[in-house]
Amino acid sequence: MKGHKGSKAIPFSCVSAIRFKEAGPLFNGFIQFSIPGGKESGGGIFTALLHENTFLFTGRDKNAQASAII
Numbered sequence: 001m002k003g004h005k006g007s008k009a010i011p012f013s014c015v016s017a018i019r020f021k022e023a024g025p026l027f028n029g030f031i032q033f034s035i036p037g038g039k040e041s042g043g044g045i046f047t048a049l050l051h052e053n054t055f056l057f058t059g060r061d062k063n064a065q066a067s068a069i070i
Contacts, residue, residue: 008053010033010035010053014035015034015035016034016035017033018031018032018033018034018070019032020032020066020070022060022063022066022067023057023058023059023060023062023063023066024060025060028056028057029056029057029058029063029066030054030055030056030057031055031057031066031069031070032051032053032054032055033053033055034053035053
């Protein structure tokens with residue numbers, strides 16, 4: 001994953017859960033990866049923005065690509 005603070009690799013074997021929110025006309029979408037011992041953000045897009053294991057995407061046209069990842 002890549003963001004404002006650089007890149008991060010999460011081995012697939014460490015992923016315990018995945019949250020997916022489709023992008024809409026006003027808000028970005030996101031894929032959020034949970035790992036054991038990690039903090040859970042629990043909220044919507046605003047808390048996902050602060051979560052270090054979140055991948056954000058913009059545009060409803062990207063929903064199909066993003067859902068294919070999960």
